[in-house]
Amino acid sequence: MNSTNCTVCREVRKEGANLLGVHICEVCLSSIANVGMDDVKYEYYKCIIKKIWLDYITGMNKINPQIIT
Numbered sequence: 001m002n003s004t005n006c007t008v009c010r011e012v013r014k015e016g017a018n019l020l021g022v023h024i025c026e027v028c029l030s031s032i033a034n035v036g037m038d039d040v041k042y043e044y045y046k047c048i049i050k051k052i053w054l055d056y057i058t059g060m061n062k063i064n065p066q067i068i069t
């Protein structure tokens with residue numbers, strides 16, 4: 001989890017932000033912010049954000065495995 005690879009484009013970039021534990025570079029952040037709903041990439045970004053969110057929830061379950069058992 002200490003990698004600075006962008007989750008969206010897989011490029012290694014220092015600049016960016018941490019979104020729910022994953023790194024997204026500034027290029028992708030601005031692309032996501034500016035993409036139009038009629039853009040082909042809109043669905044792609046939507047899927048990525050959904051996956052990040054699901055991974056985040058799954059990761060929270062792993063932190064306290066004793067609660068499940």
Ligand SMILES: [Zn+2]
Binds near residue numbers: 006007011
């Ligand atoms: Zn990126």
